[in-house]
Amino acid sequence: MGQQSHTALDRRTMLALLGTGSAALAGCTGGDDQTPTGTTSGGVPDEYRTATGLDGQRRDPSALSTQSAVNYQSEPQEGQQCSGCTYYIPDKNGDGLGACTIVEGTIEPRGYCTSYVAREGGGGDGESQSSLEVPDDAQCAVCEMMAANFPEWNAQAVHADDTRAFFCSSGCATTYYAVTEQFAETDADITGLWVRDLNSRDLIDGTDAYYALETDTDRFDDPMRVNPAPFASREDAVSYVAETDSLTGDDIVKLTAFDRTLAEQYRSQLIE
Numbered sequence: 001m002g003q004q005s006h007t008a009l010d011r012r013t014m015l016a017l018l019g020t021g022s023a024a025l026a027g028c029t030g031g032d033d034q035t036p037t038g039t040t041s042g043g044v045p046d047e048y049r050t051a052t053g054l055d056g057q058r059r060d061p062s063a064l065s066t067q068s069a070v071n072y073q074s075e076p077q078e079g080q081q082c083s084g085c086t087y088y089i090p091d092k093n094g095d096g097l098g099a100c101t102i103v104e105g106t107i108e109p110r111g112y113c114t115s116y117v118a119r120e121g122g123g124g125d126g127e128s129q130s131s132l133e134v135p136d137d138a139q140c141a142v143c144e145m146m147a148a149n150f151p152e153w154n155a156q157a158v159h160a161d162d163t164r165a166f167f168c169s170s171g172c173a174t175t176y177y178a179v180t181e182q183f184a185e186t187d188a189d190i191t192g193l194w195v196r197d198l199n200s201r202d203l204i205d206g207t208d209a210y211y212a213l214e215t216d217t218d219r220f221d222d223p224m225r226v227n228p229a230p231f232a233s234r235e236d237a238v239s240y241v242a243e244t245d246s247l248t249g250d251d252i253v254k255l256t257a258f259d260r261t262l263a264e265q266y267r268s269q270l271i272e
């Protein structure tokens, strides 16, 4: 496993330990409100404090079970995991962790506890499966740069369980798509991916975009120096390659063309 994965694991482990400590200090219920207001509240970032879970229930910080009381664990159990639970609050800040409407602390999408209730229908709802504004503190899921620092280049993806990933650029987004098992925090399928059109710089549907396989590292001042050039229309992609000396129409592909080999053309240094 590479450096990026170790970093993610260390963060998860640290947060899990913090959550356990918080639960022990807080007792059975109500631990969240006993922590001074700040960037976090009782082990969860403030945006989760009264957030809504997958079932529409709002989190009440004064009526939460401790993680130890519900035997919370960071691994699934018999195929059941938090991302499929009706009480789960999906990741809101790009760190790969969520929260729960009835249990204290940060919660891993692959976690589990004895209060698990399967979410009816599964999958994400319409709003949670749309593109979002990139949070200021969201790290690129592939290279770990801050995605919000690259507003003309950043990208994002969402999985069926609403796990969200942000990227600095199209090169990292397509690498994530091609080598998902290395970089994703969930086993759920990718159900949405958005990249920025090279002309408009608007977020476009990356699953339906046309990618010109640019390899000139000096062509743009872009994150990671080289990225496939996304376009909403094939016509724009054709115009782009016509302006280059090195690309032809054969170098225009759709997202499904990105496999490990093609991803290595852009992010070989990050792929195990």
Ligand code: SF4
Pocket (backbone or CB within 6 Å): 070, 072, 081, 082, 083, 085, 086, 087, 088, 089, 099, 100, 101, 102, 103, 107, 111, 112, 113, 114, 115, 116, 117
């Ligand atoms: S399994 Fe437990 S901790 Fe996970 S979301 Fe459901 S109730 Fe919360």
